[in-house]
Amino acid sequence: MIKRVIDARLHLLDRQVLDRNGIPISTVADLELTDVPFEQELTGSEPAPVIVNLLSGPVLATRVFGGRPPSSRWYRIPWNAITEIGVAVDLAVEGDTLDVTWVERWIRDRVIGRIPGGSGKRSASDRPDVRAERTEGGDT
C-alpha cells in the first residue's frame, strides 16, 4: 500500500534535521540512493533506486562553482533513522550519535568545556536552593 508521495527537492532538500530531542543538527544537502548503472542501457526491469541516506556536508563552494563534494566528505544520516518529514525532518536518534555533529562535539569538549564555567556544571553558589539557605541563615 502506498502511503505518501515525496518530491525530493520540495519536501527534503535544504530542510532542517532535528534529533529526537528537537535539537537542530544539520540540513539535508543531498540524498544517497541505491546505485543505478550510468552509461549503460536500462531495460526497465532493474529495481528502482531507493533512498539510503540523507547527506550533509560542505556544499557551499560546490553550489557556487558547480560539481559536488567527494563521497568521503559527506556525512550520512541513515534513512531508517527518520520518523517524520514535515516542516523539518525528525530523527529517532540523538544528534551526538551521528558523525555530522562531530565538529560541534569537538569544540564543546576541547574548547568551550575548558573555559571556566563552560563545562555545563553549575557551581554550588549558582544553585537557587543554596542561595536561599544562605539568605535565610543571615549569610550576606
Next chain:
Amino acid sequence: MNLGDLLDSRVLDDSGRRLGFIIDVRFLLDEDDDPAAEPPGETVASPLGTARLDSLVVSPHTRTSFMGYERSNVSAPIFIARLLRWRHRGSQLLQWVDVARLEPGVVRMRRGYRAEELTDQLDE
C-alpha cells in the same frame, strides 16, 4: 548514486529531442516492502517506509522550481502563481521505468515513454 546526479539533468527522448530538465524527483513511500528484497547489506526500511524512486518531474523551459506551484492547486498570491505556472507550462511527470539510459547530465527516455500531466498528489 546521489540525487544531485539527476537534478537539473537534460531529458531527451529516444530520437534525441529535448524534453526539458529534471526539476524534481518523486518518491513513493511504500510501507509494505519485503525487507528480504532489499539489497544485501543495506537496511533502508524506516518508520516512514521505503522511499522508492517513482518518476521525474520535467519542465521544458527552466531548471528551477519554486515551492512546487506547477504541481499543486495553490493559486495565491495570484500573480506569482500565474507567473510560475506559465514558466513551467508543459511540465510533465515521466516514469522512472521508462528511462533508457543515464549519462552525466543527460537522461534518455525509451521509445513509447509515458508522460503524465502534473496533478495535485501532494500531502501538503
